[in-house]
Amino acid sequence: MLEIADLSVSYGKHRAVDNVALTVAQSEIVVILGANGSGKTSLLKAIGGIQPAASGARIMLAGADLSRLRAHAIVEAGLALVPEGRGIFGELTVRENLMLGAYAKRARAGEAENLDRVLTLFPRLGERLAQAARTMSGGEQQMVAIGRALMSAPDILLLDEPSLGLSPLMCGELFGALTRIRQAGIGVLLVEQNAKRSLAIADRGYLLENGRIVGQGAAASLQKDPAVQRAYLGVAQSAV
Amino acid sequence: MFVEALLTGITLGGMYALVAMGLTLQYGVARIMNLSYGEILVAAAFAVFWLFTVAGFNPLIGMAMVAPAALVINWVIYRILLLPLVRRAKTRDALEVDSILATFGLLFVVQGVMLVLFGGAYYSYSFLAIPVDVFGVTIAANRLLALAFAAVIGLALYIGLTRTRAGTALRAVAVDPVSAQLVAIDVRAAAAIAFALGGGLVAAGGVLVSMFLTFNANIGVVFTMKALIVVIMGGVGNMLGALVAGLILGLTETFVATWIDPGLTLAATYSIFLIILLVRPQGLFGRGGR
Ligand SMILES: Nc1ncnc2c1ncn2[C@@H]1O[C@H](COP(=O)(O)OP(=O)(O)OP(=O)(O)O)[C@@H](O)[C@H]1O
Ligand SMILES: [Mg+2]
Numbered sequence: 001m002l003e004i005a006d007l008s009v010s011y012g013k014h015r016a017v018d019n020v021a022l023t024v025a026q027s028e029i030v031v032i033l034g035a036n037g038s039g040k041t042s043l044l045k046a047i048g049g050i051q052p053a054a055s056g057a058r059i060m061l062a063g064a065d066l067s068r069l070r071a072h073a074i075v076e077a078g079l080a081l082v083p084e085g086r087g088i089f090g091e092l093t094v095r096e097n098l099m100l101g102a103y104a105k106r107a108r109a110g111e112a113e114n115l116d117r118v119l120t121l122f123p124r125l126g127e128r129l130a131q132a133a134r135t136m137s138g139g140e141q142q143m144v145a146i147g148r149a150l151m152s153a154p155d156i157l158l159l160d161e162p163s164l165g166l167s168p169l170m171c172g173e174l175f176g177a178l179t180r181i182r183q184a185g186i187g188v189l190l191v192e193q194n195a196k197r198s199l200a201i202a203d204r205g206y207l208l209e210n211g212r213i214v215g216q217g218a219a220a221s222l223q224k225d226p227a228v229q230r231a232y233l234g235v236a237q238s239a240v
Numbered sequence: 241m242f243v244e245a246l247l248t249g250i251t252l253g254g255m256y257a258l259v260a261m262g263l264t265l266q267y268g269v270a271r272i273m274n275l276s277y278g279e280i281l282v283a284a285a286f287a288v289f290w291l292f293t294v295a296g297f298n299p300l301i302g303m304a305m306v307a308p309a310a311l312v313i314n315w316v317i318y319r320i321l322l323l324p325l326v327r328r329a330k331t332r333d334a335l336e337v338d339s340i341l342a343t344f345g346l347l348f349v350v351q352g353v354m355l356v357l358f359g360g361a362y363y364s365y366s367f368l369a370i371p372v373d374v375f376g377v378t379i380a381a382n383r384l385l386a387l388a389f390a391a392v393i394g395l396a397l398y399i400g401l402t403r404t405r406a407g408t409a410l411r412a413v414a415v416d417p418v419s420a421q422l423v424a425i426d427v428r429a430a431a432a433i434a435f436a437l438g439g440g441l442v443a444a445g446g447v448l449v450s451m452f453l454t455f456n457a458n459i460g461v462v463f464t465m466k467a468l469i470v471v472i473m474g475g476v477g478n479m480l481g482a483l484v485a486g487l488i489l490g491l492t493e494t495f496v497a498t499w500i501d502p503g504l505t506l507a508a509t510y511s512i513f514l515i516i517l518l519v520r521p522q523g524l525f526g527r528g529g530r
Contacts, residue, residue: 071421104424
């Protein structure tokens with residue numbers, strides 16, 4: 001279980017994330033919806049340790065405090081981040097990317113099974129193991145990024161707009177993979193602009209506006225919420 | 241005549257390649273532009289000279305002592321002198337500038353110590369100066385030995401970097417240090433290791449060079465320059481690029497010195513450098529990768 005409280009991120013005077021609190025349990029998909037610039041990326045980066053958070057933040061994973069750890073140690077503690085823009089090693093092959101995913105000590109023992117699981121989840125990667133990652137299609141690169149994160153045997157997986165730039169077909173494949181990742185017991189924290197699709201697979205959701213959580217609830221009830229429909233689902237207001 | 245120049249050029253080029261591999265590790269992985277790089281080479285040459293002529297250790301045994309010592313010393317230099325700069329630097333570009341200044345200072349410290357100990361005179365020693373017949377030309381055994389060692393060390397490094405997880409992790413830091421953290425790589429520790437490895441390599445290069453070239457306390461900067469040229473020609477962070485560019489440089493210098501004029505070697509070096517940069521600004525093999 002990932003528990004976050006009082007998490008803030010500032011760039012100079014600009015407060016991009018403001019006192020955010022949220023939780024993600026195992027076997028659960030939680031989606032964060034927010035407009036451009038609402039602080040979604042900053043929030044995920046701060047949790048992953050690649051963007052400093054303001055002091056006083058609480059980031060707990062299974063009872064361990066992650067807030068003071070450096071990014072590499074956070075992965076070691078069981079939290080993996082697939083960043084905005086994927087962050088794969090383009091010059092390296094798919095196989096090398098996946099092998100580096102299991103660089104964490106926690107991932108070494110189960111490496112072979114994890115690789116099997118990733119290649120079952122994304123069979124296309126198995127056909128392209130020797131290919132340089134940057135020569136893959138956008139959707140395939142996203143699979144490399146998620147596969148690499150799964151290779152670290154995470155308890156919690158964070159994903160920053162994985163569907164960005166993907167075709168509807170590829171999107172469907174990706175979200176299908178996320179539900180299977182949930183089945184494996186992993187907690188998924190998903191940042192998305194594609195509200196319709198993400199709410200359809202998520203268990204719960206949070207609404208982020210100007211760095212603040214302004215709403216939360218079960219995915220099914222968020223889907224029906226008129227404010228959410230207006231802001232994120234593009235449903236026209238009906239004249240009453 | 242041609243075969244002789246070819247062998248000499250390949251030997252020299254092999255030294256350049258080996259030395260450049262170390263620099264490309266330090267710069268590519270640790271983002272330290274090490275201006276004192278050649279001083280480590282000269283210090284290793286002096287160390288092995290002293291071990292051989294005073295203490296009576298064969299230069300190969302000397303290398304087995306000097307290279308690991310250089311590795312440790314460079315690790316300590318990174319932790320003490322450079323890590324504060326790494327902590328302070330906001331971006332990798334800022335670190336590059338800071339590291340140039342810091343290692344420029346280090347250059348004078350190391351050089352000063354060597355000048356005090358050995359003065360400015362040229363040194364050499366005679367080790368395996370036995371003529372050997374290769375394809376009808378005679379070449380000193382020490383050159384062949386140096387070439388063989390450079391080849392073995394370079395190959396071991398290449399295999400280590402491309403075929404092992406730890407080596408792949410170092411390359412990952414070179415191509416994307418932010419993402420490297422996301423796969424649990426401690427980037428600072430990796431940088432310290434790469435810097436130390438580079439120091440060990442250049443020290444090994446210094447020992448090999450000292451077997452067949454004369455050296456003095458001031459020539460470090462020449463090797464730094466040439467290593468830099470080879471690194472840029474081959475593509476930053478690229479081991480195969482360093483090998484090819486090193487050989488090109490060694491062969492060019494030797495051919496120009498043999499058939500045109502020894503005074504023109506430096507001009508030839510820079511001409512090739514400029515031509516490659518004009519045609520392929522990213523270097524022969526581009527950035528990163530292998
Ligand atoms: N490195 C930075 N320096 C200064 N300001 C930043 C930086 N990164 C983000 N910001 C600002 O912080 C705010 C939140 O940015 P962030 O990238 O977290 O938003 P986002 O919700 O991920 O947006 P998008 O949907 O476009 O990806 C924005 O106003 C942005 O301009
Ligand atoms: Mg974003």
